[in-house]
Amino acid sequence: xxxxxxxxxxxxxxxxxxxxxxxxxxxxxxxxxxxxxxxxxxxxxxxxxxxxxxxxxxxxxxxxxxxxxxxxxxxxxxxxxxxxxxxxxxxxxxxxxxxxxxxxxxxxxxxxxxxxxxxxxxxxxxxxxxxxxxxxxxxxxxxxxxxxxxxxxxxxxxxxxxxxxxxxxxxxxxxxxxxxxxxxxxxxxxxxxxxxxxxxxxxxxxxxxxxxxxxxxxxxxxxxxxxxxxxxxxxxxxxxxxxxxxxxxxxxxxxxxxxxxxxxxxxxxxxxxx
Numbered sequence: 001x002x003x004x005x006x007x008x009x010x011x012x013x014x015x016x017x018x019x020x021x022x023x024x025x026x027x028x029x030x031x032x033x034x035x036x037x038x039x040x041x042x043x044x045x046x047x048x049x050x051x052x053x054x055x056x057x058x059x060x061x062x063x064x065x066x067x068x069x070x071x072x073x074x075x076x077x078x079x080x081x082x083x084x085x086x087x088x089x090x091x092x093x094x095x096x097x098x099x100x101x102x103x104x105x106x107x108x109x110x111x112x113x114x115x116x117x118x119x120x121x122x123x124x125x126x127x128x129x130x131x132x133x134x135x136x137x138x139x140x141x142x143x144x145x146x147x148x149x150x151x152x153x154x155x156x157x158x159x160x161x162x163x164x165x166x167x168x169x170x171x172x173x174x175x176x177x178x179x180x181x182x183x184x185x186x187x188x189x190x191x192x193x194x195x196x197x198x199x200x201x202x203x204x205x206x207x208x209x210x211x212x213x214x215x216x217x218x219x220x221x222x223x224x225x226x227x228x229x230x231x232x233x234x235x236x237x238x239x240x241x242x243x244x245x246x247x248x249x250x251x252x253x254x255x256x257x258x259x260x261x262x263x264x265x266x267x268x269x270x271x272x273x274x
Contacts (some may be wrong), residue, residue, distance in 0.1 A: 002059030005047070006268025007040060008088070008261075009067030014039040015264040016047045026051055028261040036067035044075060064088040064267040083267040090114045090122025091273060092266025093227040096256035103223055105214045106232035106263060109133035113217050123218050130209045132232050138202050141193050151199050152235045158200025162190040178248050182208055200237065203267065207232075207241040215249050226253040229262035 003026070003169045010250040014036070018026035031046055033039035047053070047168040055076055063071055064083040074080050087113060089237065093104030100118045105111060105124075114125040132148065140146040145154070165187030167178065190197070214226045242253050258265065 003053060003057050004060050004062065004268050004271045005044075005058055006062045006064070006083075006088075006266075007043065007068075008262045008264035008267060009036050009040055009063060009065040009071065014043040014065075014067075015261055016043040016046065017261055017264050017268055018051065018053075019268050019272075025258075025265070028258065028264060030261075032231055036070040039067075042073060042074070060271055062267045062271050064263060072245055079269070083270045085263065086112065086114050086122050086124045087270055088227070088263040090116030090265035090266065091269045092262035092264070093229055093256075094118055095265055095269050096262055097225070097227045097254060098230070099225045099227065101223055102225040102227050102229045103214055103218045103221070104229060104262075105210060107131055107210060107228060107232040111210050111213070111230075113214060115217065115221055115223075128209065128213055130206055132206075132230070135206050135232070139199065142198055142202070145199070148231065148235065151203065152237070154196045155199035155203045156196075156236050158194070158196040158198070160197070160200050160204055162188075162193040162197040163201030164188060164204060180244070181248060185209075202213055203235060203237045204241065207238060211241060211245050211253070214253070215245065215251055218251055224250065224252045227259075227262075228253065228255045229259045231260050233259040 001234040002016050003020055005018045013032045014016055015030045017028035029047055031043040033042050061075055061078050061080045062083050063080055064085050068082055076196045089104050089106045094116055104116055108131055109219050110127060110129045114122045115125055116122040136146050139151050163186055164182050165184040167181050170183055174243050181206040186201055218226055245253050
């Protein structure tokens with residue numbers, strides 16, 4: 001068997017990954033272009049060039065993502081299969097985490113939640129419109145910033161106490177809750193809050209909203225293992241929020257290595273998990 005390639009086609013960004021004939025992961029990469037088709041062929045060319053692959057080395061191309069519908073012809077006459085995105089989310093999450101049963105959270109423009117037990121079909125649980133699009137839209141309106149890298153940079157020096165209302169602000173006693181937990185996002189915006197503080201508040205609001213939805217889902221299924229995936233997981237503030245959830249809500253929430261490539265890895269893995 002030759003190399004199996006997975007491609008996750010976004011609106012303008014495409015992620016690509018491969019597995020060799022021993023099912024070893026070939027380093028994933030991401031490219032950006034003005035349209036999905038250009039992005040796909042750009043990613044394909046860059047990936048094969050970087051890994052010294054010839055077309056004859058490739059056995060199958062597995063395609064997923066919102067832009068996959070734009071790919072109506074075989075890529076360089078290679079066999080192509082479309083993988084439902086929720087299947088890619090589930091397979092990728094379990095592959096990276098090594099869990100057998102978990103809630104997989106895909107943090108993209110919005111957020112999708114999937115319950116996946118190894119050997120079964122992933123179950124889409126729903127999601128929320130709060131995600132990367134929320135962060136970028138509000139940041140553009142409030143801060144004049146519309147790239148995740150810039151938001152991440154200024155949020156890293158923000159002071160959350162100038163933005164969020166904590167339980168400790170309401171009561172000296174914990175009333176069954178830790179005083180460190182957020183009582184209201186943006187519930188205590190100071191007149192002297194800086195752009196950095198507001199940026200951190202926005203990041204915190206998105207992660208706390210998504211994190212609590214994942215915890216509610218984990219309780220419903222009696223599962224402690226939660227896997228966060230998607231581009232937002234690479235923000236420098238992400239791990240701190242994850243640590244907070246693990247500390248106070250008795251869950252095992254993780255951000256695995258290559259979490260930003262989880263769905264495309266799952267798309268490629270689906271070839272082996274038919």
